[in-house]
Amino acid sequence: MKLAIEEHLKCSEYPRVGVVIAKSGEVLSTGYRGETRGVHAERVAIRKISDEEVQGSTVFTTLEPCVELHDEQEIKSCAQLLIDSGVQEVVIGVLDPNGTIYSQGYRKLLENNINVGFFNRRLREAVEEETFEFGDIHKVYASGKRRIPVVHSGTDIEVQFSKSDERIINIKWATLQHNHGCVDLSSSNGSVRVAAGARDFGDISDPMVFRFPSHFARMKKGMIAIVKPANTTFFVLIQLLDIFENDIIFKWAVRNDR
Template sequence: MATNYSTSDLMKIAVKEQLKCTENPKVGVVVAKDGKILSTGFRGEVPKKHAERVALEKLSMPDRIGSTVFTTLEPCVALQANQGVEPCADLIIESGVREVFVGVLDPNGTIYSQGFKKLLEHNISVKFFDRKLRDAVEQETFEYGVIEKIIGAGKRRVPVVGSGINIEVRFSENDPQTIDISWNNLQFSHGHVDLIGPNGAVKIAAGASKFSHISDPTVFRFPRHYARMEKGMIAIVRPEGSTFCVLFKLIDLFENDILIKWEVRKL
Protein backbone atom coordinates (compact mmCIF):
# COMPACT_ATOMS: atom_id res chain seq x y z
CA MET A 1 0.00 0.00 0.00
CA ALA A 2 1.42 3.38 -1.03
CA THR A 3 2.39 5.73 1.78
CA ASN A 4 0.50 8.99 2.17
CA TYR A 5 2.94 11.86 2.70
CA SER A 6 2.25 15.33 4.03
CA THR A 7 3.17 18.41 2.02
CA SER A 8 6.08 19.04 4.39
CA ASP A 9 7.30 15.46 3.93
CA LEU A 10 7.22 15.80 0.13
CA MET A 11 9.27 19.01 0.32
CA LYS A 12 11.87 17.21 2.42
CA ILE A 13 11.99 14.29 -0.02
CA ALA A 14 12.63 16.76 -2.87
CA VAL A 15 15.55 18.14 -0.84
CA LYS A 16 16.90 14.60 -0.39
CA GLU A 17 16.76 14.18 -4.16
CA GLN A 18 18.65 17.47 -4.50
CA LEU A 19 21.44 16.14 -2.30
CA LYS A 20 22.07 13.33 -4.80
CA CYS A 21 23.29 15.88 -7.38
CA THR A 22 26.97 16.16 -8.22
CA GLU A 23 26.71 19.26 -10.43
CA ASN A 24 25.39 22.80 -9.94
CA PRO A 25 22.76 24.04 -9.74
CA LYS A 26 21.57 21.11 -7.65
CA VAL A 27 17.86 20.40 -8.16
CA GLY A 28 15.60 17.70 -6.72
CA VAL A 29 12.01 16.97 -7.74
CA VAL A 30 9.08 14.91 -6.47
CA VAL A 31 5.84 14.38 -8.41
CA ALA A 32 2.91 13.39 -6.20
CA LYS A 33 -0.84 13.03 -6.26
CA ASP A 34 -3.10 12.87 -3.19
CA GLY A 35 -0.06 12.50 -0.96
CA LYS A 36 1.36 9.54 -2.87
CA ILE A 37 4.72 9.77 -4.65
CA LEU A 38 4.49 9.03 -8.37
CA SER A 39 8.10 9.71 -9.31
CA THR A 40 11.28 11.53 -8.30
CA GLY A 41 14.23 13.00 -10.15
CA PHE A 42 17.40 14.99 -9.69
CA ARG A 43 19.68 16.96 -11.96
CA GLY A 44 22.33 14.66 -13.37
CA GLU A 45 20.29 11.48 -12.93
CA VAL A 46 19.86 11.48 -16.70
CA PRO A 47 22.64 13.34 -18.55
CA LYS A 48 21.65 16.73 -20.00
CA LYS A 49 18.11 16.60 -18.57
CA HIS A 50 16.72 18.90 -15.89
CA ALA A 51 15.26 17.30 -12.78
CA GLU A 52 11.64 18.22 -13.61
CA ARG A 53 11.92 16.51 -16.99
CA VAL A 54 13.56 13.45 -15.45
CA ALA A 55 10.69 13.01 -12.99
CA LEU A 56 7.83 13.79 -15.37
CA GLU A 57 9.12 11.59 -18.18
CA LYS A 58 8.94 8.59 -15.83
CA LEU A 59 5.13 8.98 -15.89
CA SER A 60 2.42 8.47 -18.46
CA MET A 61 0.31 11.48 -19.40
CA PRO A 62 -2.74 10.33 -17.35
CA ASP A 63 -0.53 10.14 -14.24
CA ARG A 64 0.87 13.61 -14.83
CA ILE A 65 -2.56 15.28 -15.12
CA GLY A 66 -3.67 16.79 -11.81
CA SER A 67 -0.39 16.04 -10.07
CA THR A 68 1.69 18.27 -7.80
CA VAL A 69 5.35 18.96 -8.53
CA PHE A 70 7.77 19.74 -5.70
CA THR A 71 10.95 21.26 -7.19
CA THR A 72 13.79 22.77 -5.19
CA LEU A 73 14.51 25.36 -7.92
CA GLU A 74 12.16 27.50 -10.00
CA PRO A 75 11.40 25.77 -13.34
CA CYS A 76 13.38 27.15 -16.27
CA VAL A 77 11.99 29.16 -19.19
CA ALA A 78 13.20 29.54 -22.78
CA LEU A 79 16.47 31.49 -22.87
CA GLN A 80 16.55 31.83 -26.65
CA ALA A 81 14.25 31.40 -29.63
CA ASN A 82 14.09 27.94 -31.21
CA GLN A 83 16.15 26.29 -28.48
CA GLY A 84 16.37 22.54 -28.87
CA VAL A 85 14.90 21.47 -25.52
CA GLU A 86 11.48 22.49 -24.24
CA PRO A 87 11.85 24.45 -20.97
CA CYS A 88 10.61 22.86 -17.77
CA ALA A 89 7.90 25.47 -17.17
CA ASP A 90 6.36 24.58 -20.55
CA LEU A 91 6.66 20.85 -19.85
CA ILE A 92 4.85 21.28 -16.53
CA ILE A 93 2.07 23.28 -18.20
CA GLU A 94 1.64 20.77 -21.03
CA SER A 95 1.63 17.88 -18.56
CA GLY A 96 -1.53 19.15 -16.88
CA VAL A 97 0.15 19.62 -13.49
CA ARG A 98 -2.26 21.19 -11.00
CA GLU A 99 0.14 22.69 -8.46
CA VAL A 100 3.85 23.43 -8.07
CA PHE A 101 5.83 23.94 -4.86
CA VAL A 102 9.11 25.83 -5.42
CA GLY A 103 12.11 25.84 -3.11
CA VAL A 104 13.91 28.99 -4.33
CA LEU A 105 13.57 31.35 -7.28
CA ASP A 106 16.45 31.13 -9.75
CA PRO A 107 18.95 33.99 -9.17
CA ASN A 108 19.98 33.89 -12.83
CA GLY A 109 18.85 37.33 -13.95
CA THR A 110 17.40 35.95 -17.20
CA ILE A 111 15.23 33.35 -15.44
CA TYR A 112 14.45 35.02 -12.09
CA SER A 113 10.67 34.87 -11.44
CA GLN A 114 9.93 34.12 -15.10
CA GLY A 115 9.13 30.44 -14.49
CA PHE A 116 7.00 31.41 -11.48
CA LYS A 117 5.16 34.01 -13.58
CA LYS A 118 4.56 31.66 -16.51
CA LEU A 119 3.03 28.96 -14.33
CA LEU A 120 0.67 31.47 -12.73
CA GLU A 121 -0.32 32.79 -16.16
CA HIS A 122 -1.43 29.26 -17.06
CA ASN A 123 -3.56 28.93 -13.91
CA ILE A 124 -1.19 26.60 -12.10
CA SER A 125 -1.13 27.16 -8.34
CA VAL A 126 2.40 28.04 -7.18
CA LYS A 127 3.45 27.87 -3.54
CA PHE A 128 6.82 27.86 -1.82
CA PHE A 129 8.72 25.57 0.52
CA ASP A 130 8.72 26.32 4.25
CA ARG A 131 11.19 29.04 5.23
CA LYS A 132 13.66 26.76 7.02
CA LEU A 133 13.68 24.37 4.08
CA ARG A 134 14.19 27.28 1.66
CA ASP A 135 17.31 28.28 3.59
CA ALA A 136 18.63 24.71 3.34
CA VAL A 137 17.85 24.57 -0.38
CA GLU A 138 19.55 27.93 -0.98
CA GLN A 139 22.75 26.70 0.62
CA GLU A 140 22.83 23.51 -1.44
CA THR A 141 21.57 24.68 -4.85
CA PHE A 142 24.22 27.07 -6.09
CA GLU A 143 27.96 26.81 -6.24
CA TYR A 144 28.43 30.08 -4.39
CA GLY A 145 25.56 29.97 -1.87
CA VAL A 146 23.21 32.72 -0.69
CA ILE A 147 23.59 35.85 -2.81
CA GLU A 148 22.45 38.64 -0.47
CA LYS A 149 25.01 38.00 2.27
CA ILE A 150 28.75 37.34 2.11
CA ILE A 151 31.28 36.50 4.81
CA GLY A 152 35.06 36.14 4.85
CA ALA A 153 36.25 35.40 1.33
CA GLY A 154 34.77 33.71 -1.71
CA LYS A 155 33.58 33.78 -5.27
CA ARG A 156 30.04 34.09 -6.61
CA ARG A 157 27.91 34.80 -9.63
CA VAL A 158 25.17 37.30 -8.80
CA PRO A 159 22.28 38.78 -10.81
CA VAL A 160 22.17 42.52 -11.48
CA VAL A 161 18.74 43.29 -12.90
CA GLY A 162 16.20 46.06 -12.35
CA SER A 163 17.37 48.26 -9.51
CA GLY A 164 20.38 46.04 -8.81
CA ILE A 165 21.20 43.81 -5.86
CA ASN A 166 22.05 44.73 -2.27
CA ILE A 167 24.62 42.65 -0.38
CA GLU A 168 25.48 42.63 3.30
CA VAL A 169 29.17 41.99 4.07
CA ARG A 170 30.36 40.57 7.42
CA PHE A 171 33.84 39.72 8.66
CA SER A 172 32.46 36.60 10.35
CA GLU A 173 29.12 35.03 11.20
CA ASN A 174 29.41 36.23 14.81
CA ASP A 175 30.59 39.79 14.05
CA PRO A 176 27.57 42.12 14.24
CA GLN A 177 29.27 44.84 12.19
CA THR A 178 28.25 44.98 8.54
CA ILE A 179 29.19 46.83 5.35
CA ASP A 180 26.27 47.31 2.97
CA ILE A 181 27.07 47.50 -0.74
CA SER A 182 25.13 47.11 -3.96
CA TRP A 183 25.84 46.21 -7.56
CA ASN A 184 23.90 48.34 -9.99
CA ASN A 185 23.69 49.71 -13.53
CA LEU A 186 25.08 46.66 -15.32
CA GLN A 187 25.99 47.67 -18.89
CA PHE A 188 27.07 44.43 -20.53
CA SER A 189 27.52 46.00 -23.97
CA HIS A 190 29.82 48.66 -22.48
CA GLY A 191 31.66 46.21 -20.21
CA HIS A 192 31.03 47.80 -16.83
CA VAL A 193 28.91 47.65 -13.67
CA ASP A 194 28.71 50.00 -10.67
CA LEU A 195 29.80 48.96 -7.18
CA ILE A 196 28.04 51.28 -4.73
CA GLY A 197 28.97 51.67 -1.07
CA PRO A 198 28.53 54.19 1.76
CA ASN A 199 29.56 57.75 0.92
CA GLY A 200 33.35 58.09 0.72
CA ALA A 201 33.89 54.37 1.37
CA VAL A 202 34.93 53.11 -2.08
CA LYS A 203 38.40 53.29 -3.61
CA ILE A 204 39.85 51.79 -6.78
CA ALA A 205 42.97 49.67 -6.15
CA ALA A 206 44.70 51.17 -9.18
CA GLY A 207 47.40 48.94 -10.65
CA ALA A 208 46.52 45.83 -8.64
CA SER A 209 45.31 42.69 -10.44
CA LYS A 210 45.40 40.29 -7.46
CA PHE A 211 44.36 40.65 -3.83
CA SER A 212 47.88 39.54 -2.86
CA HIS A 213 49.21 42.74 -4.48
CA ILE A 214 47.42 44.78 -1.81
CA SER A 215 49.44 44.53 1.41
CA ASP A 216 47.75 47.61 2.91
CA PRO A 217 44.27 48.54 1.65
CA THR A 218 44.46 51.98 3.30
CA VAL A 219 47.16 53.34 0.97
CA PHE A 220 44.84 53.97 -1.98
CA ARG A 221 43.46 57.48 -2.50
CA PHE A 222 40.42 59.27 -3.89
CA PRO A 223 37.48 57.79 -1.95
CA ARG A 224 34.00 58.06 -3.46
CA HIS A 225 30.61 56.42 -3.02
CA TYR A 226 30.87 54.17 -6.07
CA ALA A 227 33.29 52.60 -8.53
CA ARG A 228 32.54 51.90 -12.18
CA MET A 229 34.04 48.43 -12.46
CA GLU A 230 35.41 46.79 -15.58
CA LYS A 231 36.59 43.20 -15.89
CA GLY A 232 39.75 42.59 -13.84
CA MET A 233 39.42 45.72 -11.67
CA ILE A 234 39.71 45.62 -7.87
CA ALA A 235 37.90 48.01 -5.52
CA ILE A 236 38.12 48.44 -1.75
CA VAL A 237 35.14 49.33 0.43
CA ARG A 238 35.87 50.72 3.87
CA PRO A 239 33.29 52.94 5.62
CA GLU A 240 34.56 55.49 8.13
CA GLY A 241 34.96 53.93 11.57
CA SER A 242 34.77 50.35 10.29
CA THR A 243 37.17 47.81 11.81
CA PHE A 244 37.36 45.86 8.56
CA CYS A 245 37.26 46.42 4.81
CA VAL A 246 36.27 44.29 1.84
CA LEU A 247 38.10 43.87 -1.47
CA PHE A 248 36.07 43.10 -4.60
CA LYS A 249 37.39 41.91 -7.96
CA LEU A 250 35.14 41.82 -11.01
CA ILE A 251 36.03 38.57 -12.76
CA ASP A 252 33.47 38.60 -15.57
CA LEU A 253 30.24 40.19 -16.84
CA PHE A 254 27.23 38.61 -18.50
CA GLU A 255 24.02 40.08 -19.86
CA ASN A 256 22.20 39.94 -16.50
CA ASP A 257 24.85 38.65 -14.09
CA ILE A 258 28.37 39.29 -12.85
CA LEU A 259 31.05 37.00 -11.40
CA ILE A 260 32.90 38.46 -8.42
CA LYS A 261 35.56 37.52 -5.89
CA TRP A 262 35.81 39.14 -2.49
CA GLU A 263 38.06 39.13 0.56
CA VAL A 264 37.25 40.67 3.92
CA ARG A 265 40.19 41.99 5.95
CA LYS A 266 40.54 43.26 9.50
CA LEU A 267 42.26 46.63 9.81
Protein backbone atom coordinates in the same frame (compact mmCIF):
# COMPACT_ATOMS: atom_id res chain seq x y z
CA MET B 1 7.83 19.15 0.06
CA LYS B 2 10.03 17.16 2.44
CA LEU B 3 10.35 14.35 -0.08
CA ALA B 4 11.47 16.86 -2.73
CA ILE B 5 14.12 18.14 -0.32
CA GLU B 6 15.30 14.56 0.25
CA GLU B 7 15.76 14.22 -3.52
CA HIS B 8 17.47 17.59 -3.64
CA LEU B 9 20.03 16.46 -1.04
CA LYS B 10 21.05 13.56 -3.30
CA CYS B 11 22.55 16.02 -5.81
CA SER B 12 26.32 16.09 -6.07
CA GLU B 13 26.36 19.26 -8.22
CA TYR B 14 24.97 22.76 -7.92
CA PRO B 15 22.40 24.16 -8.07
CA ARG B 16 20.73 21.26 -6.30
CA VAL B 17 17.18 20.46 -7.46
CA GLY B 18 14.81 17.76 -6.23
CA VAL B 19 11.39 16.95 -7.69
CA VAL B 20 8.37 14.90 -6.63
CA ILE B 21 5.31 14.30 -8.82
CA ALA B 22 2.11 13.37 -6.97
CA LYS B 23 -1.59 12.95 -7.68
CA SER B 24 -4.50 12.33 -5.30
CA GLY B 25 -2.09 12.05 -2.38
CA GLU B 26 0.06 9.38 -4.05
CA VAL B 27 3.70 9.85 -5.07
CA LEU B 28 4.08 8.88 -8.73
CA SER B 29 7.78 9.59 -9.29
CA THR B 30 10.83 11.48 -8.06
CA GLY B 31 13.96 12.92 -9.62
CA TYR B 32 17.00 15.03 -8.86
CA ARG B 33 19.52 17.00 -10.86
CA GLY B 34 22.40 14.75 -11.85
CA GLU B 35 20.43 11.50 -11.51
CA THR B 36 20.62 11.35 -15.32
CA ARG B 37 23.64 13.22 -16.61
CA GLY B 38 22.75 16.55 -18.23
CA VAL B 39 18.99 16.19 -17.60
CA HIS B 40 17.09 18.57 -15.33
CA ALA B 41 15.24 17.11 -12.36
CA GLU B 42 11.73 17.87 -13.68
CA ARG B 43 12.45 15.98 -16.88
CA VAL B 44 14.01 13.07 -14.97
CA ALA B 45 10.83 12.64 -12.89
CA ILE B 46 8.43 13.05 -15.83
CA ARG B 47 10.25 10.42 -17.91
CA LYS B 48 9.58 7.79 -15.23
CA ILE B 49 5.78 7.85 -15.65
CA SER B 50 3.24 7.83 -18.47
CA ASP B 51 1.76 10.90 -20.16
CA GLU B 52 -1.62 10.04 -18.66
CA GLU B 53 -0.20 9.91 -15.13
CA VAL B 54 1.46 13.32 -15.49
CA GLN B 55 -1.75 15.04 -16.59
CA GLY B 56 -3.50 16.72 -13.68
CA SER B 57 -0.63 16.03 -11.28
CA THR B 58 1.12 18.30 -8.78
CA VAL B 59 4.86 18.82 -9.15
CA PHE B 60 6.93 19.75 -6.10
CA THR B 61 10.29 21.24 -7.14
CA THR B 62 12.87 22.76 -4.83
CA LEU B 63 13.94 25.33 -7.47
CA GLU B 64 11.87 27.44 -9.86
CA PRO B 65 11.58 25.69 -13.27
CA CYS B 66 13.85 27.14 -15.92
CA VAL B 67 12.76 29.08 -19.00
CA GLU B 68 14.18 29.25 -22.54
CA LEU B 69 17.38 31.30 -22.54
CA HIS B 70 17.40 31.92 -26.31
CA ASP B 71 15.10 31.45 -29.30
CA GLU B 72 17.20 28.70 -30.90
CA GLN B 73 17.26 26.49 -27.79
CA GLU B 74 16.81 22.89 -28.95
CA ILE B 75 15.49 21.38 -25.70
CA LYS B 76 12.36 22.96 -24.27
CA SER B 77 12.62 24.53 -20.84
CA CYS B 78 11.31 22.81 -17.72
CA ALA B 79 8.54 25.40 -17.41
CA GLN B 80 7.40 24.64 -20.95
CA LEU B 81 7.70 20.90 -20.34
CA LEU B 82 5.39 21.15 -17.32
CA ILE B 83 2.89 23.20 -19.33
CA ASP B 84 2.91 20.80 -22.28
CA SER B 85 2.59 17.77 -19.96
CA GLY B 86 -0.72 18.98 -18.53
CA VAL B 87 0.47 19.47 -14.96
CA GLN B 88 -2.22 21.05 -12.78
CA GLU B 89 -0.12 22.61 -10.02
CA VAL B 90 3.52 23.39 -9.29
CA VAL B 91 4.83 23.97 -5.76
CA ILE B 92 8.20 25.77 -5.73
CA GLY B 93 10.87 25.81 -3.03
CA VAL B 94 12.82 28.96 -4.01
CA LEU B 95 12.85 31.29 -6.99
CA ASP B 96 16.03 31.01 -9.06
CA PRO B 97 18.39 33.94 -8.22
CA ASN B 98 19.86 33.74 -11.74
CA GLY B 99 18.72 37.11 -13.07
CA THR B 100 17.86 35.61 -16.47
CA ILE B 101 15.41 33.16 -14.89
CA TYR B 102 14.30 34.91 -11.68
CA SER B 103 10.46 34.85 -11.51
CA GLN B 104 10.22 34.09 -15.26
CA GLY B 105 9.43 30.39 -14.76
CA TYR B 106 6.91 31.32 -12.06
CA ARG B 107 5.27 33.88 -14.36
CA LYS B 108 5.18 31.53 -17.35
CA LEU B 109 3.38 28.85 -15.35
CA LEU B 110 0.77 31.34 -14.12
CA GLU B 111 0.24 32.73 -17.64
CA ASN B 112 -0.57 29.19 -18.78
CA ASN B 113 -3.20 28.67 -16.06
CA ILE B 114 -1.13 26.41 -13.84
CA ASN B 115 -1.66 26.88 -10.11
CA VAL B 116 1.59 27.85 -8.37
CA GLY B 117 2.32 27.59 -4.66
CA PHE B 118 5.46 27.75 -2.53
CA PHE B 119 7.05 25.69 0.21
CA ASN B 120 6.40 27.01 3.71
CA ARG B 121 8.89 29.51 5.08
CA ARG B 122 10.83 27.04 7.24
CA LEU B 123 11.34 24.63 4.35
CA ARG B 124 12.21 27.49 1.95
CA GLU B 125 15.02 28.49 4.31
CA ALA B 126 16.27 24.89 4.39
CA VAL B 127 16.23 24.74 0.58
CA GLU B 128 17.98 28.11 0.26
CA GLU B 129 20.87 26.96 2.45
CA GLU B 130 21.44 23.78 0.43
CA THR B 131 20.55 24.73 -3.17
CA PHE B 132 23.42 26.96 -4.20
CA GLU B 133 27.10 26.30 -3.84
CA PHE B 134 27.64 29.46 -1.85
CA GLY B 135 24.45 29.56 0.22
CA ASP B 136 22.78 32.90 0.95
CA ILE B 137 23.63 35.35 -1.85
CA HIS B 138 23.21 38.31 0.54
CA LYS B 139 26.00 37.30 2.93
CA VAL B 140 29.60 36.30 2.29
CA TYR B 141 32.60 35.53 4.49
CA ALA B 142 36.35 36.06 4.32
CA SER B 143 37.13 35.42 0.63
CA GLY B 144 35.66 33.68 -2.38
CA LYS B 145 33.99 33.98 -5.76
CA ARG B 146 30.28 34.25 -6.54
CA ARG B 147 27.81 34.76 -9.36
CA ILE B 148 24.87 36.94 -8.36
CA PRO B 149 21.90 38.57 -10.13
CA VAL B 150 21.79 42.36 -10.33
CA VAL B 151 18.21 43.25 -11.23
CA HIS B 152 15.74 46.01 -10.36
CA SER B 153 17.15 47.99 -7.40
CA GLY B 154 20.31 45.89 -7.12
CA THR B 155 21.75 43.36 -4.69
CA ASP B 156 22.85 44.18 -1.12
CA ILE B 157 25.55 42.00 0.40
CA GLU B 158 27.04 41.79 3.89
CA VAL B 159 30.73 40.94 3.87
CA GLN B 160 31.62 39.39 7.24
CA PHE B 161 35.27 39.07 8.17
CA SER B 162 34.88 35.37 9.03
CA LYS B 163 32.29 33.02 10.48
CA SER B 164 33.82 33.53 13.92
CA ASP B 165 34.57 37.26 13.53
CA GLU B 166 31.34 39.24 13.19
CA ARG B 167 32.79 42.48 11.81
CA ILE B 168 30.77 43.47 8.73
CA ILE B 169 31.06 45.81 5.75
CA ASN B 170 27.98 46.33 3.58
CA ILE B 171 28.29 46.60 -0.19
CA LYS B 172 25.79 46.89 -3.00
CA TRP B 173 25.88 46.00 -6.69
CA ALA B 174 23.42 48.02 -8.80
CA THR B 175 22.79 49.77 -12.12
CA LEU B 176 23.99 46.88 -14.27
CA GLN B 177 24.56 48.11 -17.84
CA HIS B 178 25.49 45.04 -19.84
CA ASN B 179 25.57 46.94 -23.15
CA HIS B 180 28.20 49.29 -21.71
CA GLY B 181 30.03 46.54 -19.83
CA CYS B 182 29.73 48.14 -16.41
CA VAL B 183 28.01 47.83 -13.03
CA ASP B 184 28.11 50.06 -9.94
CA LEU B 185 29.66 48.99 -6.65
CA SER B 186 28.72 51.11 -3.65
CA SER B 187 28.98 51.22 0.13
CA SER B 188 28.63 53.97 2.75
CA ASN B 189 29.66 57.42 1.54
CA GLY B 190 33.33 57.87 0.74
CA SER B 191 34.32 54.26 1.33
CA VAL B 192 35.06 52.97 -2.18
CA ARG B 193 38.40 53.41 -3.92
CA VAL B 194 39.38 52.08 -7.34
CA ALA B 195 42.73 50.27 -7.30
CA ALA B 196 43.78 51.74 -10.64
CA GLY B 197 46.46 49.66 -12.36
CA ALA B 198 46.19 46.66 -10.03
CA ARG B 199 45.68 43.35 -11.80
CA ASP B 200 45.12 41.10 -8.76
CA PHE B 201 44.76 41.37 -5.00
CA GLY B 202 48.43 40.49 -4.54
CA ASP B 203 49.37 43.75 -6.26
CA ILE B 204 47.86 45.77 -3.39
CA SER B 205 50.17 46.16 -0.38
CA ASP B 206 48.44 49.20 1.15
CA PRO B 207 44.89 50.07 0.03
CA MET B 208 45.14 53.65 1.25
CA VAL B 209 47.71 54.60 -1.40
CA PHE B 210 44.83 54.76 -3.89
CA ARG B 211 43.30 58.23 -4.00
CA PHE B 212 39.86 59.65 -4.71
CA PRO B 213 37.54 57.77 -2.35
CA SER B 214 33.89 57.88 -3.44
CA HIS B 215 30.50 56.50 -2.48
CA PHE B 216 30.53 54.24 -5.56
CA ALA B 217 32.75 52.89 -8.34
CA ARG B 218 31.62 52.14 -11.89
CA MET B 219 33.24 48.76 -12.39
CA LYS B 220 34.28 47.10 -15.66
CA LYS B 221 35.56 43.57 -16.14
CA GLY B 222 38.91 43.08 -14.41
CA MET B 223 38.73 46.23 -12.27
CA ILE B 224 39.53 46.04 -8.55
CA ALA B 225 37.95 48.22 -5.87
CA ILE B 226 38.72 48.63 -2.17
CA VAL B 227 35.86 49.16 0.27
CA LYS B 228 36.70 50.63 3.68
CA PRO B 229 34.02 52.65 5.46
CA ALA B 230 35.15 55.12 8.12
CA ASN B 231 35.97 53.64 11.53
CA THR B 232 36.15 50.04 10.28
CA THR B 233 39.11 47.91 11.30
CA PHE B 234 39.26 45.91 8.07
CA PHE B 235 38.69 46.41 4.36
CA VAL B 236 37.39 44.37 1.42
CA LEU B 237 39.10 43.88 -1.93
CA ILE B 238 36.65 43.25 -4.77
CA GLN B 239 37.32 42.37 -8.39
CA LEU B 240 34.68 42.16 -11.13
CA LEU B 241 35.46 38.96 -13.06
CA ASP B 242 32.65 38.87 -15.62
CA ILE B 243 29.44 40.63 -16.53
CA PHE B 244 26.30 39.29 -18.20
CA GLU B 245 22.88 40.67 -19.12
CA ASN B 246 21.45 40.19 -15.61
CA ASP B 247 24.32 38.70 -13.62
CA ILE B 248 27.89 39.33 -12.58
CA ILE B 249 30.73 37.20 -11.22
CA PHE B 250 33.01 38.82 -8.66
CA LYS B 251 35.60 37.73 -6.15
CA TRP B 252 36.43 39.27 -2.80
CA ALA B 253 38.93 39.03 0.05
CA VAL B 254 39.04 40.69 3.45
CA ARG B 255 42.17 42.19 5.05
CA ASN B 256 42.80 43.64 8.49
CA ASP B 257 43.66 47.34 8.42
CA ARG B 258 47.21 47.94 9.53
